[in-house]
Amino acid sequence: MKFCPYCSEPVVLAVPPDDDRERFVCTKCDAIHYQNPRMIVGCLVTFESSVMLCRRAIEPRKGLWTLPAGFMENGETAEEGALRETWEEARARPEIRHLHTIYSIPHINQVYLLFHAELATPEFASGPESLDVQLFDVGRIPWDELAFHSVEFSLKRYLEDPKATKAWSGISNFRPRPR
Numbered sequence: 771m772k773f774c775p776y777c778s779e780p781v782v783l784a785v786p787p788d789d790d791r792e793r794f795v796c797t798k799c800d801a802i803h804y805q806n807p808r809m810i811v812g813c814l815v816t817f818e819s820s821v822m823l824c825r826r827a828i829e830p831r832k833g834l835w836t837l838p839a840g841f842m843e844n845g846e847t848a849e850e851g852a853l854r855e856t857w858e859e860a861r862a863r864p865e866i867r868h869l870h871t872i873y874s875i876p877h878i879n880q881v882y883l884l885f886h887a888e889l890a891t892p893e894f895a896s897g898p899e900s901l902d903v904q905l906f907d908v909g910r911i912p913w914d915e916l917a918f919h920s921v922e923f924s925l926k927r928y929l930e931d932p933k934a935t936k937a938w939s940g941i942s943n944f945r946p947r948p949r
Contacts, residue, residue, distance in 0.1 A: 771794045771805075773805070773882045773940050774798070774801055775803070775943055776796065776799055776801050777796060777798055777799045777801075777849055778798055779797055779798035779799065779938075780796075781793075781794040781795050781796050781797065781803065782794070782797055783926065785868050786802050789802075789902040792807075793805075798899065802810045805879075806879075807876075807879045807880055807881045808841060808842075808879060808880050808881075809841070809842040809848070809851075809880075809881055810839055810840065810841060810842070810880055810881065810882045810883070810920075811839060811840070811841075811842045811848050811849075811852040811855060811862060811882075811883050811884075811885075812837050812838050812839020812840065812852050812855050812856065812882070812883075812885070813837065813838055813839070813852050813853070813855070813856045813866065813884065813885050813886070813887040814837055814870050814871070814883050814885070814886050814887070814925070815837075815838065815856060815860070815862060815864045815882050815887050815888070815889060816886070816888050817887070817888065817889040817891075817892050818884075819907060819908065820905035820907055820908055820909070821864065821905065821911065821925065821928070822836040822837075822838070822860060822889070822894065822903065822904070822905055822906075823836065823837065823903070823904060823911070823912070824836055824838050824859045824860050824896075824897075824899075824900040824902070824903050825900060825901040825902040825903070825904075826838070826899070826900065826901065827896075827898070827899050827900050827901045828916055831871075831917035831918065833901065834915050834916060834917035835836075835915050835917060835919050835921070836858040836875060836902075836917040836918060837884060837921050837924060837925075838856040838858075838860045838862070838914070839852070839855050839859075839882070839884065840855040840857050840859070840899075840901075841859070842883075844847050845925035848883050848885075849866055849885065852866065852883070852884070852885045852887070853866065853887075856887065857897070857906050858898070858899065859897045859899050859900045860894045860895070860896070860897060860900060860903045861893075861894050861895040861896070861903070861905070862889060862893065862894035862903075863889075863893075864887035864888055864890075865887060865888055865890065865897055866885045866886070866887045867885070867886045867887060867888055868886055869883065869884075869885055869886075870884050870885055870886040870924065870927070870928065871884040871895055871920075871923065871927060873920045873923055873924065874907055875920070876920065877916035882883055882920050882924075884920075884924050889900075891932060892905060908929060911925060940941060
């Protein structure tokens, strides 16, 4: 940031009074401009014993599999954003069950909120940001083709949950990391 969006005067990095870190502060109107993490919202969508993944049609990580997720918009709840992203990427309308994962990536200023959501019927299609959308049985998840660590983390945490995986006993190409 170089200029104040309120008065167009230059800003400087300074620690404002009663604060403990540098912020952009206007040299004229003294407005403090906070920069906060970006919120990524999405759904870990299931149908019966399968998990939905989308093959990315855009960078970064084009061609790899991910959960339907993206940037939360102003004026929407986290749940609304997660359902909107699921519609945009997978043309699916699942029902959210609960918050599944909170995953922070401080070095790129992102916080992920991923909800577990279920499809009533297997109706979905590729949206403009997806090359393909598929339901994968647990034993067929393409672990080596996942786009992001946050996706792997969320899937593994889901599969570690005995309530979530009770229907999947006996299926395992997944090996949880030792704790």
